[in-house]
Amino acid sequence: MENLIALLIAAPLLGAALLLTGGRRLDSVGHWIGTLLSATSFVFGVILFADLLGKDAEHRTLTQHLYTWVPVESFQADVTFRLDQLSMTFVLLITGVGSLIHLYSVGYMEHDERRRRFFGYLNLFLAAMLLLVLADNYLLLYVGWEGVGLASYLLIGFWQHKPSAATAAKKAFLVNRVGDMGLSIAIMLMFTTFGTFAFGPVLGSVGDASEGKLTAIGLMLLLAACGKSAQVPLQSWLGDAMEGPTPVSALIHAATMVTAGVYLIVRSGAIFNAAPDAQLVVTVVGAVTLLFGAIVGCAKDDIKKALAGSTMSQIGYMILAAGLGPIGYVFAIMHLVTHGFFKAGLFLGAGSVMHGMNDEVDMRKYGGLRTYMPITFVTFGLGYLAIIGFPFLSGFYSKDAIIEAAFAKGGTQGWILGGVALLGAAITAFYMTRVMLMTFFGEKRWQPDENGNEPHPHESPSVMTIPMIVLAVGSVGAGFFFHLGDRFLNWLEPVTGHEEGNSPVGAGAITAATLVLLVVGAGIAYLQYGRKPVPVTAPRGSLLARAARRDLLQDDFNHVVLVRGGEHLTRSLVYVDHTLVDGVVNGTAASFGGLSGRLRRLQNGFARSYAVSMFGGAALLVAATLLMRAV
């Protein structure tokens, strides 16, 4: 059974190799090859899942040693895969949602002449992501991590003829590099501390290392997670990443890749458990991002960017939960899975809307679409209800659990984190209701595009709607399914561990508060966007709204602090280099040159002159000998 693990990765990798090297021959069937291989991987995943379910909870870890990658003395890097409950969850999410999005892309990318290449990239992404979650050591994980970054770069910049897409891809790649630096430093620290980077030995011998070192490793891992999961302060790339095709946004920048950071933190839970300071920083980053993403999401008129803000915010929830330690690990992953369902569904819905609206993304030019695309409306609506935490839908269970866990952290921290999480829930309700109302309700505000084509909204083909329906079912049922009998908790607990926190507030009270805030948020949105007509051009808005429209000035901040600062630093370094370093070097060279120029005159070519030197030297030797004798 273990041998299937490598096949999980091999299938999409084969697809990528075929599609990227196969050439035009495969143009006509390429998308189906990609979809088929992705589905094959999913089937393998299901088989392995069934196998795991058949075993005891304690024996649900499979490892497959493929070969030894770098056998150098104590530096032993193996290509070993590890399939446990945590990896399994990710495998199913990645291959499942991935296959659905492959299917959706068949319809969405139908008119793109580079569709084969697109599927090649998607398969490459799947392979890299699977490698990331199946790796049994941090070095192999790093390979997958970089592979995911590469695939993300290729897919964001897929429409590279658009300068904005090319720039966005570059931005994503660069910001991710900062995080990658963190991961590589963390791996190096691990190696110096533990002498290995395999999960088992590292996480098993955490007790041997000092807390300071563990905190350093933890913070570096957090930096890595921030890069990949678009957390503050490395969040700036996610909004721009929406330049990629919508399936990419759904698959990579909502459901799977951005969750890699959460996976990393949960996987390295033992390190964070032993480093409370690092854990605290994780929760703070999660809480800040949660609010940041939510506020940005409120102000965006671009439907995809609003959803991107929402993604940032939801991943903030997960990071927050992961930072809570054993209280929150399970809920972080649970929210990750449910979020995978409803956010993928929402993005696919958004893609469907754009598909019918001549690729228009401005929500102010939508309106009243519910009658024109009923399936999209229903699936999107179910996703909407799930994300705001409507009772008994997926988001209700997972988000509620996180809010409870935040309060259960205890003390002032617990109150603050819990409060932020509650506030986040209210804002989520506001901005998602806003998206919903502006897109599907109200009067039509359609406008012809720059070519003068009036939009003719229509329902998308079934190849696109079927994935949306499947995901909508997941959005509705997953949470209840997981919650029933604590199935998800029991499933994951052997890997992540779990503790019941002692919340100062009762679970019922928190649920009630969440629901009240939900209604308040949605109500405000209804008052603003449901009762009043939505202006086609955005009003000037308050200072906060304007800032939020510009992503809370994240790019301005980066520009002023990093770019300008970097420029100044560079300039001063160049100045120091030119004056001081070059001065010393050139001065040394010049003084030696001058000295040599003088000394050179001794070298006049006359043998007699040299003889004088020899004779003088002999005289000095005699003098030295006499002196030595005298002494």
Add this chain to the structure above:
Amino acid sequence: MNPVNYLYLAALLFTIGATGVLIRRNAIVVFMCIELMLNACNLAFVVFSRMHGNLDGQIIAFFTMVVAAAEVVVGLAIIVSLFRTRHSASVDDASLMKL
């Protein structure tokens, strides 16, 4: 008279010879000055031999003479060939060993 005076004479002759090497430009004269220095050394060796009461010093002087003879043969050959190509026996004319 103390025979050490011979050594003083040898030192004096050696110094004169060395100075001559440095200030004369005619290669033949320079060479003769070198011979003078060798002879001064020989004198010192002979006197040392007398002081120590054995013949080792004389042997060394003898070898010096042989070596000097060989040196003269080669040195004069060099001077002759140098004169043939340069039409001059001045050591300053062969000053190509510079930048």
Add this chain to the structure above:
Amino acid sequence: MSAQLAAYTTSTGEAFQFWVLGTVAVIGALGTVFMKKAVHSALSLAGTMIVLAVFYLANGAYFLGIVQIVVYTGAIMMLFLFVVMLVGVTAADSLKETIQGQRWLALLCGVGFGVLLLGGIGNATLTEFNGTGRANANGNVEGLAALIFTKYVFAFEITGALLITAAVGAMVLTHRERTERAKTQRELAEQRVREGKHVPPLPAPGVYARHNAVDIAGLLPDGTPSELTVNKTLRERGQIRDVSAEALNDLKALEQRAEERLERTAIEPANLKRAEEASK
């Protein structure tokens, strides 16, 4: 004799000999360095070497004394003289220094070195003074032979190799390989005819019986000297004497003497003076 040599001081005779001949030796050495002409230097050096030979004898090194005279003064110095003649016996060396500061540096070094050496010798405590009496008891040459063929036999053998190498080296250095057959006189004559230059034999040097030496250029009909008439080696050494003006001066001197005898007035005494100068 041996008792005297073994003493701490030498005999009065030897002291006298040392001071007289020592002075000669130093004068000879200075002459070697400061004589303008190489041949004079060589002669001065030969004198010094002979003095040194006498000192060797006085110090009991009979064999070396004889070798010094026979090999050094007799052979090596003659070799020097031979080369001096080859290079040009009359070519005087200018004592003017061309390298800046060379002379002062040389003198400074020389004086410093000499002072240090003399000081060193004066500083040395030479209490042992055995003399060569016992070492020379079986004869100086026998004693040397015994050492050379026992203790120093290797050095001696190597010296043989050195001498052979030196001989071969001297030959290699001075030998010029002829790359083609030497031209015969007939061929040379034909070449001259072909080139149209110097078809008849070169003119002989000297024009008057008084001046038929090889270093005097023959005069052309207009009275100017022709270098063609002088040997190539002399030409290259710049050793051609010009007597072109001498004939006229001689004629004038003859005329003057005739005038004096005929009691006529003298003409142009300046010319006379020049003629006297030239005749030197």
